[in-house]
Amino acid sequence: MTEQVPERRPAQSSLVQLLRAADPLWLTRWMVLLVLLADSLRYGILRGIAPAQVLLGLGVIAVVVAANLALRVAERRAAGEAGRRRVAHIALLIDLALVTAFVALYTFEPASGHHLLLYLLVVEGATLFGLVGAVGAWVYGSVLWSASWGYAIAALGVPLDGPRLTHPLIGTAAVALATGLLAERVRRQQRLLAEALDARDQELEWRRSLIDMLAHDLRAPMATAASSAELLSTQAGELTPQQVVALSDASRRQIRRALRLLDDLLDLGRAGAGALEVEQEVVALDALVEEIIEELPDRFAADVAFFRDAHHRVLAAADRSRLSQVLWNLLTNAHKHGGPPIEIHLRDAGGGVAELEVRDRGPGVDAQVLDTMYEPFTTAGPDGSTGLGLWISQLLARAMDGDLTHRREDGWTRFIVRLPAAGQPDVAPA
Secondary structure, three states, rough: OOOOOOOOOOOHHHHHHHHHHOHHHHHHHHHHHHHHHHHHHHHHHHHOOOOOHHHHHHHHHHHHHHHHHHHHHHHOOHHHHHHHHHHHHHHHHHHHHHHHHHHHHHOOOOOOOOOOHHHHHHHHHHHHHHHHHHHHHHHHHHHHHHHHHHHHHHHOOOOOOOOHHHHHHHHHHHHHHHHHHHHHHHHHHHHHHHHHHHHHHHHHHHHHHHHHHHHHHHHHHHHHHHHHHHHHHHOHOOOOHHHHHHHHHHHHHHHHHHHHHHHHHHHHHHHHOOOOOOOOEEEEHHHOOOOOOOOHHHHOOOEEEEEEEOOEEEEEEEHHHHHHHHHHHHHHHHHHOOOOOOEEEEEEEEEOOEEEEEEEOOOOOHHOOOOOOOOEEEOOOOOOOOOHHHHHHHHHHHOOEEEEEEEOOOOOEEEEEEEEOOOOOOOOOO
8 A cells, every 4th residue: 555645835935925815905005005105216216306296195105004004903803794894995085095195296297107096996996896886986086187187288288198198097997897897706706605605504504403303303202102012012911902002092193293204304305306296186175184183192182173064075186195294284383383272174265275274372473484484494493393394384285286374363373275176065965
């Protein structure tokens, strides 16, 4: 087995490391200030003296350097993105003042390179405000540049130098357009990245919720079923027939409860993969409701009342097992989060629609989750509920060409399942 030799990378100088670690916008500011300082000193040396505008320009540079140092410290100490953005806005105002001062001081000097400030301005505007900021900065710099030249020509008799007047305007226009479009693209990429990170965090939270739910909601029914089965296997000869039936029913109910929970989890995966399927058949809704009520624990079933038209049977085109899953989820939701009495209303709504309503007298759905209650895990609670029930129920109802809606009315919390009716109701015999 050969030992893998780690890849050798060329050593980087401290200057390269510094440039990679530095903020591009701040690095641009410092480079421009350095160019302005060198340009001012060169101009003073060429003149052989230190004219007033050179001294004033050096003073402006010194003030801006001090202000940038202070802003850099403030940026590092700023709390959050909003604080850093305020610092960036202040820095932009300082740069606007710097551009204005140097354009006024050096517009009429052919050897000056202060027009580089116009490029800094459009880059900074693009960084902070995108394409709009870049164009706005270019407009400001162009007006300032043109006004200074107009004053010099009209009041001071400076001859018009077309290339020196127009080249900075054309160059900064190209830079403004390029940097503005690039900034907009970077912003879109940042939004997509932020959405992807939010989706990843949500997925991680879902997984944590699933683990917590599995530890709570699956363990309880399986432990009860296991205990009942243990009693039946070890003490069958000592139990009365009634006790055997009771233990068998309890075990059966708990296993069905666990299976329904697993069905919800499987539907969660199928929905994510786009593979959720239903098999439509004619379902007698009254018989289905009675079957579900019989499976409820006694204390739970005592709070449930079933209301229907005694003279008609309501038939629906639906998937029987899926509809059973929906009704069980709605009853469980009413029992955990609502309050007695819990009522089930079955009716033919006309127009080829059958309605199955579960209502309760509880406090109702929290206003904070009204807009998201049909999303997975948004209604999860400390009682071990997963927050999957309503989402799965609406998903299944729509898959059966129906829908699940909610409303709060007259102190009742009402969840209504609408399904396509199957034929006309049959008149029940007397």
